[in-house]
Amino acid sequence: MKALWSLAAQSAWNRRFVLSLVVLSIALSTFLLLGIERLRQDLRANFAQAVSGTDLIVGARTGPVQLLLYAVFRIGNATNNIRYTSAEAVGQLRGVAWVVPLSLGDSHRGFAVLGTTPAYFEHFRFGTKQPLVLAQGKRFEQLYDAVLGAEVARRLGYTLGQRIVLSHGDGALAGNDHADKPFTVVGILAPTGTPVDRTVHIGLSGIEAMHLDWQAGVPLPGQAISAEQAAQADLTPRSITAALVGLKSRAAVFSVQREVAAFRAEPLLAILPGVALDELWDVVGLGERGLQAMSALVAAVSLAGLVAVILAGLNERRRELAILRAVGAGPRQMLALLAAEGLLVTASGVLLGALAAWGAVALAGAAVQARWGIGLQLVAPGAAEWQLMAAVLAGGLLASLLPGWRAYRLSLADGLSPRT
DSSP states (O other), rough: HHHHHHHHHHHHHHHHHHHHHHHHHHHHHHHHHHHHHHHHHHHHHHHTTBBBOOOOEEEEEHHHHHHHHHHOOOOSSSSOOHHHHHHHHHHHHHHHHEEEEEEEEEEEEEEEEEEOOOOOHHHEEETEEEEOOOOEOOOSSSTEEEEEEEHHHHHHOOOTTTOOOEETTOOOOOGGGTTSSOOEEEEEEEOSSSGGGGEEEEEHHHHHHHTEETTTTEEOOTOOOOHHHHSSSSOOSESEEEEEEESSSSGGGGHHHHHHHTOOOOOOOEEEEHHHHHHHHHHHHHHHHHHHHHHHHHHHHHHHHHHHHHHHHGGGGGGHHHHHHHHHHHHHHHHHHHHHHHHHHHHHHHHHHHHHHHHHHHHHHHHHHHHOOOOOOOOOOOOHHHHHHHHHHHHHHHHHHHHHHHHHHHHHHHSSSSSO
16 A cells, blocks of 8 residues: 555656646635635624624614614614603613613714713623723713724824814715714824724713714705704713613523513614524525535536646546556456546645635734724634645545546556557
8 A cells, every 4th residue: 555655656656747836726616615714703703793792782773783884883774863852761670680771873983983981991891701902091981082993093093192083974075074073092002903903982971062063964054053052961872772781690691681572662672692693694694605615616616627627637648557457456446546646736735725714814914903993813724624625635635536447447458469
């Protein structure tokens, strides 16, 4: 057996130029398979870790996925706001430990603006229940204070003490700027790899102050209220977008959820973040499976190239194979030789592709997190990665059986007799 592997390796090395192209093709397909699998797992982990330690998310009655998207991921818009007094009433329910109100709808140069309370920094958790940490400065305390997510500060080049102007809605129109009420950057959060990095955080009173002279999404003509005048007004919030809820005991989650659903003052919805995330992945699962199918097709094409190269070389190797037959190699040994050769080529491609995938994660992981907020983890291959590599190896072995079967059928006379 050792002699067979040695002979297969020397035979492959003798045709190294052509086979190196096949190795490269298999390596690229393996890189694509493992890269998509790593990205899929880390993307799911990032989504799951975007909020932790929160038992319920409460908002206007809509779909669970939609509520999760705009309350946690800042994607889309709320169909309706809820009264601030309703959030306070939820906080008084038996079993509720804390409530963090969220007010969305404004932006700053493409980044979402979140109005909330100081309790947000105390109770919000991400990842494995990690708290938010300030890299610089402090939390907002004054009316026009702002705390920036790490990506906002990095991409816009903001520093502490800088004054910024927020915009109503998506800020597409210059007339939607709240230019008369600028905010001052007092804090910058450490990177989290979550939507927090792409958010400008201000107090709920700041949200109210900006919109005192606005109604139905437009400024009221002739009724401009200066920043100083707004500071003297009653800035108690009237409505918010959603609220994060923490419970005293996880056992109370379903009873509190039923109480929120039966709330009489207005229709409310309370969702479990984990359940909503599962529903979200069911929605995007088709695209996920599509990427995996595309990677599998690339791997199949690469293995088809392996078959084509070995088959094409059989005609040139007829005399070589015939000599092996003449010195005592049987048909089974010929089949095993070709199969071993194909397996060596496939294994080389899989190894090269796996190393390239891990190297790409190590080199580009930080850049991907900074650019897209996806934290790629450089970890040992999991069960899914091992299964993919084993599948490619098995495919390479099966693909080599066709050239081996062809060599099996070559006769000694066919190989030694001159061809006309």
